[in-house]
Amino acid sequence: MLFDDFYFKSLIRTVEDWPKPGISFRDITPIFSDPKGLRMVVDAYVHRYIDSDITHIACIDARGFLIASVLAYELHKPLVLVRKKGKLPGKTISQSYDLEYGSAELEIQEGAVHEGAQVLLFDDLIATGGTLVAAMTLLQQQGAEIQEVASIIDLPDLGGSAKIQEMDIPVFSLCAFE
Numbered sequence: 001m002l003f004d005d006f007y008f009k010s011l012i013r014t015v016e017d018w019p020k021p022g023i024s025f026r027d028i029t030p031i032f033s034d035p036k037g038l039r040m041v042v043d044a045y046v047h048r049y050i051d052s053d054i055t056h057i058a059c060i061d062a063r064g065f066l067i068a069s070v071l072a073y074e075l076h077k078p079l080v081l082v083r084k085k086g087k088l089p090g091k092t093i094s095q096s097y098d099l100e101y102g103s104a105e106l107e108i109q110e111g112a113v114h115e116g117a118q119v120l121l122f123d124d125l126i127a128t129g130g131t132l133v134a135a136m137t138l139l140q141q142q143g144a145e146i147q148e149v150a151s152i153i154d155l156p157d158l159g160g161s162a163k164i165q166e167m168d169i170p171v172f173s174l175c176a177f178e
């Protein structure tokens with residue numbers, strides 16, 4: 001399906017002062033209420049990665065899971081779950097981080113990726129980049145290489161995408177809100 005920029009942006013709702021005063025929250029829920037919109041978004045990523053040599057798709061709890069799992073299905077790739085602390089059974093490694101409106105801790109299971117895995121890391125939104133950098137650290141500790149970070153939304157003013165690119169990791173986002 002052809003990517004319609006205007007239609008796509010109409011599917012992102014801005015909620016002011018949520019979850020804290022001063023935050024302009026970019027809500028992706030309307031994408032999932034709109035089958036045409038969801039298909040358009042998924043198709044954009046399928047088109048970009050269908051001929052890539054990624055071996056795994058990793059995604060971040062919770063909103064990152066939504067598109068990445070469909071993408072893993074379409075691209076026939078294993079999906080690696082990077083979860084908030086305390087959700088994964090067995091041996092895990094963890095990394096704490098700060099994000100635009102708080103702090104948290106991420107985990108992956110030991111052995112979730114193998115040495116040399118070529119990972120596409122997906123999340124819905126990049127703000128400060130704290131979340132994605134923590135996920136990158138966990139994957140790299142297991143020997144994975146991050147081929148690219150993909151998101152639906154970039155908030156460039158918060159510096160996260162620039163920080164990731166400075167680490168020599170390409171970033172692909174469908175839209176940006178200044």
Ligand code: PRP
Binds near residue numbers: 061098123127128132
């Ligand atoms: C949101 C969003 C990103 C992160 C981006 O996650 O889904 O993961 O913030 O912020 P950062 O670039 O400043 O780190 P949140 O922790 O709110 O989790 P959710 O997906 O469970 O709603």
Ligand code: ADE
Binds near residue numbers: 025026101125127
């Ligand atoms: N995660 C971090 N900052 C966010 C924002 N402004 N909107 C939605 N999710 C976010």
